[in-house]
Amino acid sequence: MTKQWTLKKRLEAIGHGFFYLTMHFLGQLGAYVLLVPVVTVYVLFGRGIHRATAPYLSRRFPAHGRVDRWFDTLRNIISFGQVLVDRGWLGMKAGSLEGEFDGYDRLLDLIKQGKGVVLLTAHVGNWQSALAKLDNLPARVHALMKYDQAAVAKHYFDLDERRSGPPFEIINIDGPFGGMIEATAALQRGEVVTIMGDRLTKGSSVTVDFLGSPMRFPDTAYALASMVDAPVVVVLAAKTGRKTYKLRIWDVFTPGFEDRSKRGEMLTAHAKKFAEILEKYLRQYPYQWYNFFDFWRQ
Amino acid sequence: MDELKQQLKEMLVNEMKIQGMTPADIKDDEPLFGDGLGLDSLDAVELVVLVNKHFSVQIADMEQGKEAFVNINSLAQFIEKNKA
Numbered sequence: 001m002t003k004q005w006t007l008k009k010r011l012e013a014i015g016h017g018f019f020y021l022t023m024h025f026l027g028q029l030g031a032y033v034l035l036v037p038v039v040t041v042y043v044l045f046g047r048g049i050h051r052a053t054a055p056y057l058s059r060r061f062p063a064h065g066r067v068d069r070w071f072d073t074l075r076n077i078i079s080f081g082q083v084l085v086d087r088g089w090l091g092m093k094a095g096s097l098e099g100e101f102d103g104y105d106r107l108l109d110l111i112k113q114g115k116g117v118v119l120l121t122a123h124v125g126n127w128q129s130a131l132a133k134l135d136n137l138p139a140r141v142h143a144l145m146k147y148d149q150a151a152v153a154k155h156y157f158d159l160d161e162r163r164s165g166p167p168f169e170i171i172n173i174d175g176p177f178g179g180m181i182e183a184t185a186a187l188q189r190g191e192v193v194t195i196m197g198d199r200l201t202k203g204s205s206v207t208v209d210f211l212g213s214p215m216r217f218p219d220t221a222y223a224l225a226s227m228v229d230a231p232v233v234v235v236l237a238a239k240t241g242r243k244t245y246k247l248r249i250w251d252v253f254t255p256g257f258e259d260r261s262k263r264g265e266m267l268t269a270h271a272k273k274f275a276e277i278l279e280k281y282l283r284q285y286p287y288q289w290y291n292f293f294d295f296w297r298q
Numbered sequence: 299m300d301e302l303k304q305q306l307k308e309m310l311v312n313e314m315k316i317q318g319m320t321p322a323d324i325k326d327d328e329p330l331f332g333d334g335l336g337l338d339s340l341d342a343v344e345l346v347v348l349v350n351k352h353f354s355v356q357i358a359d360m361e362q363g364k365e366a367f368v369n370i371n372s373l374a375q376f377i378e379k380n381k382a
Contacts, residue, residue: 176331177342181363184346185356204340223340227347260315263340 016088023089028096031085032242039077043070049077052292059211059296060286072287079287083126083239090129096243097126099133103249107233110252111139116187116230120221121237122198122278125288130237130247131194134168140191141168144179144220146201168194178203180220187228195221197234197274199291200298206264208272211279213296219267226255226266234277238285250277302374309348314341326370334369342367349373355380 023031043049053073057064061072090097101107110117117139121127134141171179171186171193180203183193197218204223205216225232234251251273257266282289307321316335328334330345337345345367346357355377357366366376 175360176339177360177363177367178339179360180339180343181346181357182359184343185358188347188350188356204338220340224343227343260317 019085020088020092023085023092028085028089028242031089032082035078035081035085039074039081043074043077049073049292053077055294055296056211056289056291059213060282060289062212075287076289079239080290080292083129083288083290086126086129086239086245090132094132097129098244099130099247100240100244101133101247103235103247106249106252107235108138110231110233111137111190111192113231114190116190116228117192118187118221118225118230118232119192119194120197120232120234120274121194122196122281123290124198124278124281125237125285126239126245127237130245131168133247134192134194137192140186140189141194142171142183142186142191143168143194144171144173144183145194145196146173173202178220180224183220183224184228187224187230193224195224197221197271198278199295204267206268206271208268208275210275210296211282215275215296216298217271217275219271222255222267222270223263226257226263229254229256232270234274236277236281238281238288250281299374299378302377303370305352306370306373306377309352310335313348314344324370328369330367330369330373349377353377353381 019031019034022034026033050069050073053076054069057069057072057076061068064072086097107117107119119134119141131143171182173179183195186193195218200216200218204219206219207214207216209215210217221232224230231252231254233249235247235249237245237247240246253270253273255266255270257263303326304321307324310316310324311319311321314337319335324335331337331342342363346363349355349357349366357363357376362376366373
């Protein structure tokens with residue numbers, strides 16, 4: 001690890017510690033208030049943050065000039081900061097956020113069919129806090145993800161001392177088959193596998209248009225579902241108020257293909273469908289997109 | 299064991315539709331993934347499903363996958379060992 005990286009990690013840890021301390025004494029609202037000047041200074045003087053938000057914001061608001069873009073960045077980062085505060089707050093005070101799940105009964109019915117369910121979601125809204133809602137499902141829930149236990153920005157379930165672990169079993173994507181074997185086995189047992197469909201970290205992908213430019217999307221969710229004949233349920237979370245969030249089922253489909261030569265076509269068609277759902281979501285919640293790097297150049 | 303290997307080769311060619319190959323083209327010690335037959339992680343999913351469907355053997359995790367998915371020899375051995 002380089003000295004610069006170590007310093008960055010330490011500064012990050014100090015920043016997080018400061019916010020946790022504020023939350024401890026002043027609650028969630030206190031941390032929200034603290035967030036505004038911190039983010040404003042960051043957005044005023046940090047050039048990196050504008051570079052990080054520009055790929056998305058310039059596509060979402062193509063007509064916005066420099067001043068509007070500055071405010072877009074401010075709103076985007078404050079929104080992101082509030083989600084991080086919520087995550088810590090939920091870890092400290094479980095049940096302190098009220099969640100609504102639009103389509104929960106439909107999800108229960110799909111689980112009851114016993115074919116397994118691929119829960120496809122994205123890094124939007126307060127997705128991590130919303131995952132707590134999966135606690136009560138009548139099937140084991142797995143998350144196919146890269147899990148960094150050493151990360152400074154802890155998952156809420158790492159912070160909650162009453163928990164013995166996350167509300168789901170993590171299938172780590174590091175490894176020769178990217179966790180696909182474990183995920184397949186789980187679906188075959190009729191269980192639920194949650195996959196992030198927006199961020200390509202590893203594995204297979206297809207390129208489809210997203211907000212007007214081609215972007216690579218992971219396609220493992222559609223491949224997995226098609227092999228075991230499981231439904232894909234697109235669930236996205238949105239923060240709807242200081243203490244409220246909403247999970248909504250945006251679509252349900254069962255991918256399939258006749259033979260190997262048609263597989264690529266099928267994967268692209270479903271990734272396109274998912275990209276269109278994300279665009280629809282972002283029309284409703286434009287500042288709840290939290291992928292701060294240039295996806296389109298991946 | 300030879301019969302099982304032949305079944306596996308036919309399964310690969312007929313059901314996974316590996317292009318331009320016949321069962322006779324697949325060598326017992328030819329790597330299934332990467333160089334060799336060129337299967338990828340998405341194919342691993344299909345292989346897990348097919349092995350379960352045809353031989354009622356579950357490949358449940360990466361360790362078992364690493365053991366089974368080396369080549370036709372290793373896959374046949376894994377199925378023999380784990381058949382009910």
